[in-house]
Amino acid sequence: MKTIKDKVAKLSFVALLMTLSAAMLYTPTASAHGEKSQAAFMRMRTIHWFDLNWSKPVVEVNETMEISGKFHVFAGWPETVDKPEVSFLNIGIPGPVFIRAGSWIGDQLVPRSVTLELGETYSFRVLLKARRPGEWHVHTMMNVEGGGPIIGPGKFVTITGTMGSFTNELTTLTGQTIDLETWGLSNIYFWHGLWYLVGVAWLVYWCRRPVFIPRHLAVSAGKLDGLITDGDKKVAIIFFVGTIGLVLFGMGQANSKYPVTTPLQAGLMRGMVPLEMPEVSINVKVEEASYRVPGRAMQMTLTITNNGDSAVRLGEFNTASVRFLDPEVYQDDSGYPADLLADAGLSVSDNSPIQPGETRTIEVTASDAAWEVYRLSDLIYDPDSRFAGLLFFFDENGNRQMVMVDAPLIPVFI
C-alpha cells in the first residue's frame, strides 16, 4: 500500500534528477574571455607577444588563416608561477570555432608541449581552419603547466558560411580517408544511449519501491529482513553479468574492426630553437617608475646609454600586449587591435636621437585608458608590485633593438 512517505520520497528523487539534468544541460554562451581579469603581473611578467599578424579579418568555413609573430619569455618570471618547462602554444577562442591545422615554434612543428627557456625570444605561427560562423575574438595563448593559460592580445575575426559544410578530412596511417567531424559519431551516440538505458533501467528497478526514507526508517529500526529480496539479488546478478558481457562484446567487436590502433601522442619536446635577435647595444637603467592613478599614466625615469654606432630613439613600450607608441618615431600599420594600441600614448621628455657613446636620462610617460580598461593598474595592489615590458629603439635606417625593462612600480594617488 502506498503511503504519503513513499510519495514524498519519490517526488524528492524526481526533483533531484531534474536538478542534476538541468545543471548539466544549461550551458549559457560565454561572450568574453576574461582576458582582462587575468592578473596584471601574469600578463606583464611572463610571455611578451609582439610583431603579431592575423592574416585575415574574414574567413569562410573550411578556409584557413594564420596567426604569426614572436614572443619573448621574460627572464624575471614571477616566483609564484611555475617556470614554462611544460608549455603548449595555443589559441584563445570561444570553443572549437576554428580547428588548429598546425602550429610551429621557429620551424619546428609543435603538436605537443615544449620547454621554453627564460630570456629567449621565439617566433611562432598557428594555422587555423574556420569551423563555426560568427565573430570571434582570437587570442594568442600559452598554456603553462602550473601557471595556467597565459593570454596574449585578441583580435576579432569573422567566419562566414555555414557550419554544416565544414569538413575535416584526413588520411589515416592505414590509408583510409575519414572526416574527423563525423567519424564514429553514430557509434558514440549508440554506446552513450545504450549505457544510459542500462543506468535508467537499474534506477527504475530500485525506485519502483519506497526508496530513501522508508528504507532508512527500516534500517534504523533494525528491520533489515526483506529489504533486499532473493528476486532483487537475481536481478542484480543479471545486471552485473550483462554489463561485463556487454563490455567484453564491445571490446571484441572494436578489436576486430580496428586491428591497428596507436595511442594519442603526448610528450615533451625540448630544444626549441630561439630566434636570433639583433645584438643589443643599448643599455637601459630604470631609475624609478611610478603609476599615477588619476592620470592613468605610468612614468619611468630611464638612463639610456647608446653603445652602438648609430643614433637611436625610443619608439615603443609594450607591456601586457598594450603598445604605447611615439608616432614621431614609429607608427604601426599592421592592423593591431585598436583597443590595445595607444598610437600616441608614449611621450618622451627628450626624444632627439641618442648619439653613439651618449648617455642620457629621460622621462618616459606611457598613458592610455588601457591601463584601466585592461586592468593593468591593478598591479599596484600586488604584494610584489613590479612591472615589466619591452622597449623598442629605432635608428634612422629603421633598424630595431628590443630591450627588456623590469622594475618596481610605485603608485601615486594624488
Ligand SMILES: [Cu+2]
Ligand atoms: Cu577575447
